Amino acid sequence: MKILVVDDFSTMRRIVKNLLRDLGFTNTFEADDGKTALPMLQSGGFDFLVTDWNMPGMTGIDLLKAVRSDPKLVNLPVLMVTAEAKREQIILAAQTGVNGYVIKPFTAATLKEKIEKIFERIEG
Amino acid sequence: MTKQVEDNRLLLAKNLVQALEAEDEHQADAILDQISGLRESMLFQEVGRLTRQLHDTMSSFEMDSKVAELTEIDIPDAKERLQYVITTTEQAANQTLTVVEDLLPISKELTEQANTLSNKWDRFLAKDMPFQEFKDMSQEITDHFIQEKNGLANVQTGLNEVLLAQGFQDITGQIIRRVIDLVQDLETSMVELVRISGGKSQSDTVHHHEPELPGPVVPGVDDKSGDVAKSQDDVDDLLSSLGF
Numbered sequence: 001m002k003i004l005v006v007d008d009f010s011t012m013r014r015i016v017k018n019l020l021r022d023l024g025f026t027n028t029f030e031a032d033d034g035k036t037a038l039p040m041l042q043s044g045g046f047d048f049l050v051t052d053w054n055m056p057g058m059t060g061i062d063l064l065k066a067v068r069s070d071p072k073l074v075n076l077p078v079l080m081v082t083a084e085a086k087r088e089q090i091i092l093a094a095q096t097g098v099n100g101y102v103i104k105p106f107t108a109a110t111l112k113e114k115i116e117k118i119f120e121r122i123e124g
Numbered sequence: 125m126t127k128q129v130e131d132n133r134l135l136l137a138k139n140l141v142q143a144l145e146a147e148d149e150h151q152a153d154a155i156l157d158q159i160s161g162l163r164e165s166m167l168f169q170e171v172g173r174l175t176r177q178l179h180d181t182m183s184s185f186e187m188d189s190k191v192a193e194l195t196e197i198d199i200p201d202a203k204e205r206l207q208y209v210i211t212t213t214e215q216a217a218n219q220t221l222t223v224v225e226d227l228l229p230i231s232k233e234l235t236e237q238a239n240t241l242s243n244k245w246d247r248f249l250a251k252d253m254p255f256q257e258f259k260d261m262s263q264e265i266t267d268h269f270i271q272e273k274n275g276l277a278n279v280q281t282g283l284n285e286v287l288l289a290q291g292f293q294d295i296t297g298q299i300i301r302r303v304i305d306l307v308q309d310l311e312t313s314m315v316e317l318v319r320i321s322g323g324k325s326q327s328d329t330v331h332h333h334e335p336e337l338p339g340p341v342v343p344g345v346d347d348k349s350g351d352v353a354k355s356q357d358d359v360d361d362l363l364s365s366l367g368f
Contacts, residue, residue: 083340
């Protein structure tokens with residue numbers, strides 16, 4: 001399983017990568033905003049996207065919009081891991097087609113639960 | 125001049141004429157005293173008003189230099205301090221993450237070895253182990269001890285590094301406290317400026333601009349209005365109410 005982790009803070013990328021490794025996902029790649037992430041996704045091969053929302057260049061919600069409007073990526077599972085906690089933002093993310101929403105600070109258990117739920121739904 | 129003061133003076137003048145016509149010297153003097161007293165008190169009032177105005181102007185000059193100092197020195201200074209907080213916390217996080225990334229494989233490896241050996245040991249205790257396998261196991265135990273000794277020494281060093289990395293809390297705490305003091309000074313100056321300028325600011329036209337991406341919810345500050353999710357449970361409830 002090839003996973004792309006997008007966050008503008010390198011420490012957060014490292015934390016997410018380490019947690020993913022602990023869950024058995026070792027094939028992870030990093031990008032620091034939507035602008036760098038999108039071409040990586042478009043070049044193919046990714047099975048899962050974990051993205052922050054507030055990033056310079058291109059935000060996570062814009063990345064999600066771009067992913068959902070690209071025929072090749074339209075079904076890519078996307079988990080948003082963000083500090084944005086306004087109800088309207090969560091609703092917007094849901095309407096844009098996010099598969100899971102985790103607010104920071106989060107626990108390893110929460111991340112695990114959301115990831116498992118996403119894959120259950122896809123496989124089921 | 126107010127109508128009341130004018131009426132008062134007219135009345136006093138009429139009384140004075142009356143007293144003079146009646147040749148009541150005593151009464152006439154008293155009235156004259158009263159009239160000049162009235163003039164004096166008006167003069168005092170005016171002087172008082174001018175003094176107050178002067179004082180306010182002077183203190184607004186003082187305010188100007190204080191505000192200038194705040195904007196020219198203290199605020200850029202505070203920005204650098206806060207930037208340093210970002211750098212320091214990032215360093216500490218990276219230092220800690222590096223140690224954790226180094227130690228996790230060691231701990232994983234030792235755990236796996238211990239599991240394997242403990243299974244074998246159980247079989248040995250149950251007298252369910254051929255001699256050759258016992259000899260191999262003895263070697264594996266020896267190897268495991270060597271690896272364990274080295275590995276635990278690494279863990280010890282790493283944990284100490286993690287411990288020391290937490291020193292950022294003290295440093296950043298002190299820096300942030302200084303910046304809070306500055307913000308407080310700034311607030312006082314601003315309130316004072318608004319007061320001196322006669323409270324001309326129309327507070328009812330002031331709108332608080334919400335940032336487009338408000339970011340982390342600070343408890344007690346951002347969660348008052350009830351339009352934010354306070355926990356992951358709130359998020360989950362909201363999403364499930366949307367049919368997620």
